[in-house]
Amino acid sequence: MKYSLKVFFCRVSLYVLPFLAVGCGTLGPSAIKGERINYNSAIQRSNDEQLLLNLVRLKYRDTPFFMEVTSVSSQLTFSTSAEANVTIPEKAGKILGLGGGAALTEKPTVTYTPLQGEKFIQHLLTPVQLDTILLLYHSGWSVKRILHLCLQRINGIKNAPSASGPTPAGVPIYKDFAHVANLLRSLQSRDALDIAYEEREGSSRVVLRLDQEALDWKEVRELTNFLKIAPGKTSYVLTTDPLSKALDQIIIEPRSLLGIMFYLSQSVEAPARDQDKITITQHPSGEPFHWNQVTGEILTIHSLPTSPEQASVAVEYRGSWFYINDSDLTSKSTFSLLSQLFALQAGKIKSQSPILTLPIGQ
16 A cells, blocks of 8 residues: 555656646746736726826815825745545545645735825926927827817917816806817828927027918918917917017917816716706806817716716716716827826926835735
């Protein structure tokens, strides 16, 4: 019996050990392949949900709050076990039992940083810089979408500046700005527009350029007329100086990131039962003003009493579900641009304390 048992164990060992050797050799790469994608997807989804949640909060005049994921670390532990036993019941002969197992344990740690204090001010309240607008333009974004989000005035033409804070009671001014944005988008689509750096007298500046051939186009004539700039030029300097009087300069007034979020929060369609919890903008006659006239071309956030089936991102808040329809490509593009703006603003500052570290799955 001893001899048979010993031979049996040798045979099992020859079979099991090569398997464990191969399994341990590929464990690391396999873990990276699987878990990196899982963490990537989870953080991306969580960031989108947090951003949408704060847009909804602003619609209700609730306080926005952000928790940034500053680091993710994970420890993998692989362990094995084996056991054998022999049972000799009466009148049944010998019964040999052999068992074994392997376990893979993961212990991730996620570190969060609350966005508050000086970091909150620099991140959310600092106006978007010209460099950021230039970067977004050359990343392929529509100039119309960039201007609607980032600017509240261009050469004095208003893009609903009252919407850069809590929902205003009065109707915003926005129609002329929307027309200027459409003109610029038309020129961009025809490859007759560019925004670029220009070197002049040892310093660089951001300029809006027009093709020479486009100077006689209807869009360019309307553009120079609306902006009250000198016609017939192919280059206009973009400046944030409100005191500039030069006719070859275009004065822009950027929003802050928080102002952009307030502006986009007007696109949230609150349920009818919550109308007493939000500000209803009204015409002088007392009729309600519908904000989709301002934001409808760039973003729409719907609401339902139950979880939506076709949503690219959705959050539950105040007993309702708010979401962006997965087939609404325009809204998804605007939301993606907002996410990029958030990341760009975050990249300009260093991570600060306090931090909250949560070990998960222990």
